Structure formats: structure tokens, C-alpha cells
Amino acid sequence: MSKLVIAAVGPATSVQDGGRYGAQRYGLTPSGAADRLALAAANCLVVNPPFAAAIEIGPLGATFTARDGKVRVALAGAGRNAEVAGRPVSFNESCTLNDGESLTLGFVRGGTFSYLAIEGGVKGEPTFGSLSVNARAGLGSPFPRPLQAGDILDVDASAATVERKIELPAAADRPIRVVMGPQDDEFDEGKQLFLDSEWKISATSDRMGYRLEGPVIEHLHGHNIVSDGTVNGSIQIPGNGQPIVLMPDRGTSGGYPKIATVITADLGRFAQIPAGVGFRFAAVTMAQAQAEAREMARLLRILPGRVREMRHTDLNDALQNANIAGAAVNAFDSGTWQTWSLPEP
Amino acid sequence: MTAPLPPPRLLPSGDAAITVEFSRAIDEQANRRVLALDRALADAPIEGVVETVPTYRSLLVHYDPVQIGFDELGERLTALAQLPVPPATKTRRWRVPVAYGGEHGIDLEDVAKTLNTTPDDIVARHVAGDYQVAMIGFTPGWSYLSGLDPSLQMPRRQNPRLLTPMGTVSIGGVQTGIQCLAGPSGWHLLGQTAVRTYQLHRNPTFLLEPGDAITFYAVDGKEFAEQDLAAAHGEFVAELVAS
Numbered sequence: 001m002s003k004l005v006i007a008a009v010g011p012a013t014s015v016q017d018g019g020r021y022g023a024q025r026y027g028l029t030p031s032g033a034a035d036r037l038a039l040a041a042a043n044c045l046v047v048n049p050p051f052a053a054a055i056e057i058g059p060l061g062a063t064f065t066a067r068d069g070k071v072r073v074a075l076a077g078a079g080r081n082a083e084v085a086g087r088p089v090s091f092n093e094s095c096t097l098n099d100g101e102s103l104t105l106g107f108v109r110g111g112t113f114s115y116l117a118i119e120g121g122v123k124g125e126p127t128f129g130s131l132s133v134n135a136r137a138g139l140g141s142p143f144p145r146p147l148q149a150g151d152i153l154d155v156d157a158s159a160a161t162v163e164r165k166i167e168l169p170a171a172a173d174r175p176i177r178v179v180m181g182p183q184d185d186e187f188d189e190g191k192q193l194f195l196d197s198e199w200k201i202s203a204t205s206d207r208m209g210y211r212l213e214g215p216v217i218e219h220l221h222g223h224n225i226v227s228d229g230t231v232n233g234s235i236q237i238p239g240n241g242q243p244i245v246l247m248p249d250r251g252t253s254g255g256y257p258k259i260a261t262v263i264t265a266d267l268g269r270f271a272q273i274p275a276g277v278g279f280r281f282a283a284v285t286m287a288q289a290q291a292e293a294r295e296m297a298r299l300l301r302i303l304p305g306r307v308r309e310m311r312h313t314d315l316n317d318a319l320q321n322a323n324i325a326g327a328a329v330n331a332f333d334s335g336t337w338q339t340w341s342l343p344e345p
Numbered sequence: 346m347t348a349p350l351p352p353p354r355l356l357p358s359g360d361a362a363i364t365v366e367f368s369r370a371i372d373e374q375a376n377r378r379v380l381a382l383d384r385a386l387a388d389a390p391i392e393g394v395v396e397t398v399p400t401y402r403s404l405l406v407h408y409d410p411v412q413i414g415f416d417e418l419g420e421r422l423t424a425l426a427q428l429p430v431p432p433a434t435k436t437r438r439w440r441v442p443v444a445y446g447g448e449h450g451i452d453l454e455d456v457a458k459t460l461n462t463t464p465d466d467i468v469a470r471h472v473a474g475d476y477q478v479a480m481i482g483f484t485p486g487w488s489y490l491s492g493l494d495p496s497l498q499m500p501r502r503q504n505p506r507l508l509t510p511m512g513t514v515s516i517g518g519v520q521t522g523i524q525c526l527a528g529p530s531g532w533h534l535l536g537q538t539a540v541r542t543y544q545l546h547r548n549p550t551f552l553l554e555p556g557d558a559i560t561f562y563a564v565d566g567k568e569f570a571e572q573d574l575a576a577a578h579g580e581f582v583a584e585l586v587a588s
Contacts, residue, residue: 021395021396021407022396023485023550023551024396024398024405024407025396025397025398025399025481025555026481026485026486026543026550026551027481027482027483027484027485027486027487027543028485028543028551127545136484136526136528137484137485137526137543138545139545179357179359179360180357181356181357181358182356182357182358182364182366183356225369226369226370226371226400226401226402227400227401227480227482227483227489228364228366228400228401228402228403228405229358229362229364229398229400229403229404229405229482230358230405231358231359231361231362231405231407233359234358234359251482251483251484252398252482252483253398253400253480253482253483254483258358261357261358261359261360262359263359263360264359264360264361264410286357286360286415289359289360289410290360290410290414290415292360293360293361293410293411294410294411297411
């Protein structure tokens, strides 16, 4: 058994997996990774099930140190500078920390959450089938709270020699798509204002909800409704007219009218919008939203098939070929020398 | 042959959930239909339905859009929701102890003053109620009860408290409730129960179900302390009354 020591960590960094479903009727929110595609990509790289528990890393930097053996990890999600013992590490590739080596991550760039998957997964005791941290309910394992410097995770010692890489479709640069409702009839001109305006995510946002800043959305009949159920992506309009988009640690019910709901396929992309960066919403039909949900489900299903092994000998072969063919090969730019092979079935 | 009940409104909650709405207001008949539809789905599951969340006036149905689409699920839910509401066959009834007033219910005196009566009278009216768990939500185990004496209805506090104790029994609007975890609340705090409606390593983790009947009885501070110790060790403390 190896260990992964959390040597340094900022806030909003916690163990998250696919979520804790089935007890929303008792007020237990699902939690789980804010960007499920990034979680799945990181896990596939270290041959874990796609929604196995990994470390969801908030915007600040972090350092993880291998102890008592090798530890293989993979990064996906929002990019940031990453290095192991002075060597740069790429996102969407696995890498191995030798005993005593540290993975050092800088401040996030152009996103919010990065995901660090660990070969063999995070060891813990699931509650309702999940290791995800829900600090308010005292749930999550191995720690029922965000990670702190000094925490130590038990992990599998890695014997693997071959690293892996995955290519993901580029995140679309387009509005966040929503289905209007369930309470869009509580708004009149507010609906058009909501769709026509530029919004920014407030710095006071967290995994319960992202608070938006923009024009004031007026209610038709006041801001109190009888509480009803919420989903990830519910867009509530509270009394001050500034929307709150509910995230995986949301309350399971809420008493503010919900003007629209972010479509499933765009939840991860929305979660990654950095605070202070302008974005827009666009309404789609239910048929379009469900087609996108099925397409996202398909992408998640075929994700393991997009993983490619990075052969040990790739660099030598490429350099040798370069001598013969005279092609420009830069040993520090993996794009010029990596060749890919399918993993063994 | 009974005429079918009026259809509920089907409100899209994104592409993976439908809100089946029976009323816009708090309405006991609507809540009965919510719980009946919830039971019907539990008894004869529809493939693709992932989980359900009953509330006062609507049932939120989470589903997998890969397995079933909005239109088909909506039709099936509408048909189910229009069937006559069967009488609840086995309602569980719980007797829940409450330490009213003092440090356990810091708003009892103010509520009595506002309603021009004595704290004892408020307790008597609250204990006399026959309640039903209308929904559980917000935080784990927070149980919203219908059946509050209309003379105890009061608007919520102007300034919600950021932290109220675990086990708080409170009133707000037409509702009363039992909260399990410490947390924010804008309701008026009448008392505190040792009963944990949510306790992780106990079987069952969640004590109450939507639809359960509840009556309260008053205990003093010493009894509360004893019950609290027992509850901390996993005892229910609430008594299940055969019905």
C-alpha cells in the first residue's frame, strides 16, 4: 500500500465521485463531482471506473506527495501549471510519482475545478454508495470534510509502466443551454431579460450554488413559492432578482421560483466558468436537451475507448526516425514524437 | 366508476426531472395525491425513473433521459396521477417528545406574547395537534409537518437565524417542523426533541417517511437530557404507536 500525502491544499478541494443518489426524498443532497466528464476522463486514464472517487481541486494551488511507494495519478478538468520533481506534467495524461516525489499544481487557469484521479481509486467507506464529501451532513470518506494539509490517503502501489493519454472534444464556446421552467410562468419580461443578458458568476459561489450578477429579474407574484424539489442546474430567482444556479451540494427543496434549468450536458461546462467572466444562457427545447443528454451519455460510455497508451520507446523511435527523415523533433514537445497504440483489450 | 381526478400540471425541471404539480398552494388534498403517486411509483416502478422527491404540492420525478423521454413519462405519470387516491392502508404514527421553551425553545415566550396568550397555552395547542409528514427536505431529515392549529400560524421571522440547534421543533407560516441538523432557519423555535430524524450509523438512517403521522408530547429538561443520551447511542426515542 502506498500513500498520497496532501502536502498543501486550498479551500474547495474534496473527494468527489459520481454522487450519492436515492435519498433526496429524505433531504440528502447528491453531492458528487461538479464536472462529471472531467472526473470520468481522469479516472479512465488510470483504468478506474468513470465515476470512481477522485480529488476535486478548487481554484488555488495544491501539492500531493507519494509515500511508501509509487503512486499513479491523472489530471483532467480545468488546466493549471503542474509538475513532478521539476518535470512538467500534462493534463489528460497519466503520470507516476515515485516514492517521495511531489505533484505541484498552480492556480487554476480558465476554469474552476481540476480532477486528480488515483490508480485504484480513493480508499474509504461509502455511505449511500458514495465517498463524496457533504460536509453539512457529515458525509464523505476517508474524511467527511474538504481536504486539509497533512491528510494522508491510502492508495494502491502502482506497478504500471505505461502511461496513458486521452483526447477529449474541445469544450464548446457557446451559451449555457437551459430548458425554461419549472416556474417560468412566475416571470414576464424577466424571462427575456434572463436570456438576453450577460451574466457573471459571483466570487461568493460554492458547491451549493453559483450566485450570478447581472440585471435584476423581477417576479410577477413575489419571490416566495411553496417549497418544491430542486435538481442540479435549477436556476432560482430570490428576492434580490439575482439568479442562483443550484450545484451538487444544493438543498433538495427550495422556496424561490425557478425560471429555468441548465441542461444535463452543459452542467460541467457551466461549473467550470470562472468567477467574473461573462457568459450567456440560451433556451433549447426539451427534445434538443434530451438529445444532448443522450449524446453526453454516449460520450461518457465510449470514453475508455479514447484512451491511448504512450509507448516507452516512442521517444527513441521518433528521434531515430527524425535522423533518417530529417523531420523536426523536439524532445520537449510531446506532440512531435508521441505515437499511440490501442490498449490491450 | 369514479370520474378521473383533474390532471396535474407537468413542469419540466431540466431534461432529467419532471415536477408533477397538484397545487400551487399548501393543500392537504394535493399532498395526499402527491404521496399516492409516490406510492404508486414505488409499487409499480416505471423503467428509467431514478428517484422521487415528494413535497407539499408536487412530486419531483428524477429520470434518465437515455431510458425514457419527457413525453412518454409525462403521459404515464398523468395517467397514474388521475387514479383515485386509495385510502392509506398502514399509516405509521410516531409520538415525539419535545422539551418546550427555555434554552430548548427560545421563541416560545415571544410567540405567546405575539398571540396574546401564555407559553403553556401555546404548548397545549401545539401538543394537541395531529400532524403528518408532508415532506422532508432542505437538509437531511428536516421534516415539514402539515396539520398546525391555524391559531398558531405566524409569518416567518424578518431576520432568519444563521444557526439553530439540532432537534429544533419550530413553527413558520402554516407549518410546523422537526429539524435534525443544526442550521439556518427563519421559523419560531418552540422546543427541542432528542429524536434524530437522521442518524448515519443507525438502521434506519432516516426515521420518518413522508406520510407518517406525528403527535408531540412535552418533556422536561431532565427527561430531554436522558433521551438525548439514549438517542446519541442509536435509540429512536420516538415511540411507534400501532395504527
